[in-house]
Amino acid sequence: MNKFFVSTPLGFENTALLEMKEVWPYLLGKDSKTHSLPFPEVEIHQGGLEFETEMFQALQLNFFLKTANRVLLRMTSFRTKDLPKFYQKFKSLPWKEYLAHGHVEWEVAAQKSRLNNEKRLQESAEKALSEIFAGQKGEKPCASIYIRMDDDLCTISLDSTGEHLHKRGWSVLKGEAPMRETIAAELLREMIGEATPAEVAQVTVVDPMMGSGTFLTEARSLWAGQFQREFAFKEWKKCPKLFLSPSFSLNYEMSSKAPFKAVLGFDINPDMVPAATKNFEEVERQLKTYQRDAFQSLPHKFLHQDSLKGADLGGATPVWMVVNPPYGERLPVAGKGGLKALAGELCRLYGPQKLGILYPEKERVSSIPEGYTLEKEVKINNGGLRCLFTILTTV
C-alpha cells in the first residue's frame, strides 16, 4: 500500500470524492479484470484528498477524475528544522525504483517553517538525487518531485499525472476566454446535484454562448475515461506493464452511456461552430476507440446564432441551460442591463428547467426571474477572478 494525495481546486474536494466513489467499483486489478479492493478511508483536506491504497488502483484515478488537478504519490512526510536531516531523508527514498535518471522538475513550496528557503531545499534535494544517480541525467526531465514544507512538516511527493488533469487531450480548438475543463465538470456536477441518473438521462444540455464548447464536451464525457493523453507515471520504472499496453482501456466494464440525452450549443461568433464541433467529435472519436461496439454517439448540434434573439430548441424538454457569458465590455447585452439582466432574459426566452450561470461575484444575480427559485450559489475561482455559479430552478 502507498499513500496518495489527489489535489483539487479549492472547493472541489467533495465532488472529487464523489467521482472517486463512483468510479472505484470499475477499476481494474492486476489481472486486468474489474477489481474488488475496498474503497479506502479518505481524509478530506483543503485542496485535496489523502488516502492509502494499492498503487495499481490509485494510478487509474488519473484516467477518470474530472474535477481533480493531479494524483501525487506521497513518498514520505516527516518533521524537520534541519537541512542535513532533510538531505538524509530525501536521499534515503527509493528514487531508483521510480526514476530513470536524476533529471527531474521541482515544485518546492515552504511556509511557516525554519527551513523556508525554497532554493536551498531544492539544491539539497538535487545534490542527493545527483549522488543517487552518479550524475547520470537524461536530456528531458523524467518526473516531477513536489517538496512541501509547512509548519516544519516536510512532505515529499512524486507526481503521477504530468500535464494538469484539466488537459483532457481531446480539446483541439479553443475560443476566446475558454474555461478550464475541471471547472466545467464541477459546475455540471453542481447542476446534477441530487438528480438520479435516470432523471439526468432525460435532460438536454444547452449552452447558449458555447465558445469552443467546453461545457458540452464535458457533459458528453463526464463519466468516461481519458486514455489518449500522456501520464507521468508511464515514465516510471515501476509503471505497471498493463498500462503500457495500447489496449488495456478495453478492459473497463463501465457503462458507455453518456449521462445526458443530448447537447445543443449556440454562439454569435461563426468561428465557434466548427471549433465546438471539432472538439466534440474528437471526444467521441476517443471514446469510441475504447468503447468499441458499445459506443453510441450523443445527439448534438452546434449553431451560429445570437441566443438573445431567441433560438429554436427543437422541442427539447427538460432543458438545463448552462452558460459562461463574456464578462464586462465584451457582453453584447450590456445596453439591456448587462450580466445582471442575462439570467432573466435567458429564462424568459427559453424557460429552461434549470439555468446555471457563471459570472463575476460583483455582478451578483439579485433578482430571481419569475417562476424560478434560487437552488444554489457556488463560489468559483475562474482563472483568478472571483465568480459565482448561480443555479435557478423552475418552481
Ligand SMILES: C[S@@+](CC[C@H](N)C(=O)[O-])C[C@H]1O[C@@H](n2cnc3c(N)ncnc32)[C@H](O)[C@@H]1O
Ligand atoms: C466566455 S466565452 C464562452 C467560453 C466557453 N465556455 C468555452 O469554454 O469555450 C463567451 C462566448 O459567448 C459568445 N456570445 C456572446 N454573446 C452572444 C450571444 N448574444 N449569442 C450567442 N453567443 C454569444 C461569444 O462569442 C463567446 O464565444
